[in-house]
Amino acid sequence: MRQGWRAILEGMDDFVVLGDYENCQPAFEAADIGDSDVMLMDIGLPGMNGIEGVKYIKQRYPDIAIVMCTVHDDDQNIFDALCAGAVGYLLKKTPPDELVKALREAANGGSPMTPNIARKVISTFHQSVPAKKNDSPDRLTQREQEVLEQLAGGYSYAAIAEAMSISLNGVRYHIRGIYEKLQVHSRGEAVAKGMKKRLLRPLR
Amino acid sequence: MRQGWRAILEGMDDFVVLGDYENCQPAFEAADIGDSDVMLMDIGLPGMNGIEGVKYIKQRYPDIAIVMCTVHDDDQNIFDALCAGAVGYLLKKTPPDELVKALREAANGGSPMTPNIARKVISTFHQSVPAKKNDSPDRLTQREQEVLEQLAGGYSYAAIAEAMSISLNGVRYHIRGIYEKLQVHSRGEAVAKGMKKRLLRPLR
DNA sequence: GGGATACCTACATTTTTATGCAGTTTTCAT
């Protein structure tokens, strides 16, 4: 597969293949590794796996655009790779012409992904819908939602009280409601659970 | 512009245009609005803006795939739209053939985006690189990083102590370090700041 | 052989949080 791609890429006049390796070790020892603009990386590799490989490269050469190309399409691997610093994520079944297009895109500041993976990524932003009147046995009230957001922001009860123009006890009242509905017993847990349940937007 | 797109889409035999509207109000009143598979939405609209529009639709018809198509390419608008529930984000300069392709992609479970926007989205996953020995006047130590992750998980000091096999005071020791380096005075603030600084992976 | 840094323990004190209990007001649906 590697050989095939090398051949294809060498055939394009806007690509130069600096090297191809079966695993991270020899690749990272190559003298010209730092000259790469784009790097294609697998995950299931002998020795250091691809995700660790991404971290390693990112630490030394932060400007190389790394695109994952692997058979793994589970959330864990996808998000781990992206967190590690990969800019794109393709599956091995990607046809050659799309791969070439993807590499160009990566080199030009884009982030090539399969449509499916793109949707997974985008979905992490979606907040849970308030839902009119139905389902969730105990969804947060308007005010509770507001308090939860403040909690996530790291403000003290006193600060929240002031921001919301209510008393300290008022804040306590809402927090009680939040804890009960979320089934937690501390601020940290509430925020963590709020994130998981998409009640809070990722605070970035 | 709307008229142009309508004409183009009506020309495709796999599209049926249910309607096109200048703003949200009349669109949401259309009887067949719920039958849509895909919806194209602008942001700068008279009356209810596009982001609010997305929320409104998502609440009533969660299965409609909404693709933003707008001139706004600033982070705020992009992420607000995605948080509100949009599955794709295009710019108005998108040529017709790509737009059609994007709408098909959206209908088939994909998330069309311009390469630039895709990179912005992916970048939110990237964690700050540990950095060998240089810069950041006070970056967290290995252990502090671990503790911060536990804090973000919502665990109590006691739980963290057990998980890390150190004493309660050991946990306190590291938390001190974190607070000082992050210039905060509470758990919530530390987690919030850790997220902003990309020290923590978005906990989704 | 220092000196700096990370890692850890222990103890004490003050602030915040978490919870229990009680009561008032407004709104909204039956």
Place this chain on the structure above:
DNA sequence: ATGAAAACTGCATAAAAATGTAGGTATCCC
């Protein structure tokens, strides 16, 4: 008109968390 739900207020107490002070041990660098 009645009742449930939401949005508060107050007071009290126990449990956590935040901070200050004071050590002790490794490791790495010059």
